Amino acid sequence: MSEHATTVTWTLNGKQVESPPGLTIMEAAKLHDLEIPNFCYHPGLSIAGNCRICFVESNRSPKPVISCSERIAEGLEIQTHSEMALEARNSVMEFQLINHPLDCPVCDKAGECVLQDHSYTHGPDRSRFEENKTIRHTKKLGSTISIWGNRCIVCTRCVRFCDEITGTGELCVVERGDRSVVDVFPGLPIENSLAGNVIDICPVGALIGEDFKFEARIWDMKKTSSVCAGCSRGCNIEVQSLDGFAKRIVARENPEVNEWWICDRGRYDYRYLLAADRVTDASAGGEPIDSDTADSSLNDLVSENGGIVGILVDPMMTCEELHLVNRLSSTLSDCQVAAWSTADGEAESFPNGFTISSDLHPNRAGVGAIIGKDAFSTVAKGLRRSLDAGDIDLLIVFAGFPHPDLEKKWIESIGKAKVRIVFSLQSGSWCEGADLLLPSTAPLEKEGSYLNQDGRLQRVRTLIAAGQQPFPSELVRLQALLTHLGERPRSVSSSGVFRELASSVEAFSDQSHSTLGESGCVLSSGKSAVGSMGGDA
Amino acid sequence: MAHDPTESGTAQEHTSGTTEARKKKEFFLPILKGLANTIAHIFRREPNTIFYPEERRAPYPGYRGEHRLKRDSLGREKCVACFLCSTACPSHCIEIVAEEAPWDDREKRPRIFNIDMLRCIYCGMCEEACPCDAIELTPIYNIPVLSREDAIYTKEKLLSL
Ligand code: SF4
Ligand code: SF4
Ligand code: SF4
Ligand code: SF4
């Protein structure tokens, strides 16, 4: 043992282990791959120690201790599965289930419910309770969240979240004893921009999101790890979908970016995928055309054009798509690439440091790193001037904005190009009069990577299964176009395009889709690319 | 001790004579018995066939035929749209879409409940999985349909059976 104790030696289930000092038994055990049951413990919240399901036996106490708040110490001996520990936890489970309804068949938490899991490992298979169960309220706590009071185990995770993370304090526990349940103060519903997180952290099915209620069963859904495209922060999300339709979005832990939380815009803002004004079919001069005709028409319009070309990219495009645009522009003799964006949103900060960015574009930094730092400013100004002067023969516009709120000045200028090809997510004035209108994939339907505001490159993944896409993505169309122009041998995957990007752009060297993994990587020179991002032209 | 495969081989060779004789006995005796049964039936008076569809054979108890959805004492469907039957179904032929129940004492019910009878293998897993005793396989076995669409039983049809 060293004088300054950099590790603590203690005994876990008869085995001597070493852990960094200051950890609780539960945290330290987790580092040794032992998960101790818990309800009220949450790594992002303060320790409450009220559920008692984490009981373990200690050599320093005649009674079992709660491992979520007891800290490890030199010489401590912990038994997690001794008779005393098991009996204590089994009894806690029996108490928890006394008033718990047998709701699992209709409970939207079933399948990911912690109470179900612990009941399986610690619960008796029948109840000795013969009285009537208490009935607690089922009601709306806010516009998006309801509580099924009977299922609440009063762990206070949700209450602590509203106190500690958002600082809004809408939730509280009312009543006492077996009637206690979570509620809001009269006339003060839970309405804050992070409110949806209480649904994620509720260990049981007490807090249910109105948008997901009765929508699907957990085990039927396909889960895709991706990144939120709601703002330039790039929170990690898990998209849960059924038959290619997004059913709900939940937060995915990434200590470097969003910890365990996401904002409600990111959580609920997938509905634009099915918006009525979504462009789903290609059209030429307003007439619908089939996908193959659209492909050949795109190829012809670009290859037969000998004049000046302008390309307007949007910061919703992935780094891979931007790289292909770069390739295209270097193939064409006279071409400028500029970027445009939508109006800024409102930034919002919370006491724990969570900040929703005002920049609503997930890949503004990517545009800066790949297309150029002045793509939004000087180049954009130049392109607009050329458009207004009627100098641009062919303009290719990318408009993958879920909520287009574009400036008028661009709309007018765009109309002045002699030939215009538009990739658009939703229909709008920029699509009107386009010579060729092509549907654009939404951020949740893209395969690739985004560079966030802090220079962290993260993978986005499509929720649509391979071969099920209703139309070719921009990644496929741009590669087909480059093949047509004699630039590329054949189509490759987004990882293949990324490898090409890594070899041609300095900031991305040493990276590949596999190095990004689940939580992304900070690019060494990414920060500087982000640093001096000019405003919109 | 490890078993030597060659050992048993030699042992078999030693007894091959008797094995042959036993094989013959095991083969011919049942055949003769069966033949006797067949010949006996030739002289039977009663026909073994029935005049289907005028005459129908009663299925054995537990026979698994067409499904039905049961109703509770108030005449409402018992099904709570828990999806356990569709989860258990090995041929993925049950399609359910849930909705909020309009009754005070119930939360959830199926808005759509379709069973594709052409895909169903009549295994009865759905019936076993159901926590509410809401679905069962009836002994009805003659379920001809005129089109593939007719073979997809809707909630209304399943409740009316
Ligand atoms: S909260 Fe969990 S245990 Fe309770 S009804 Fe829902 S799924 Fe079942
Ligand atoms: S509503 Fe959920 S998170 Fe809140 S106290 Fe009850 S069980 Fe815990
Ligand atoms: S009987 Fe078997 S195959 Fe048919 S619906 Fe039920 S579970 Fe599916
Ligand atoms: S298992 Fe029973 S209650 Fe559940 S959906 Fe199927 S029929 Fe309905």
Ligand code: FES
């Ligand atoms: S997890 Fe330790 S008391 Fe709740």
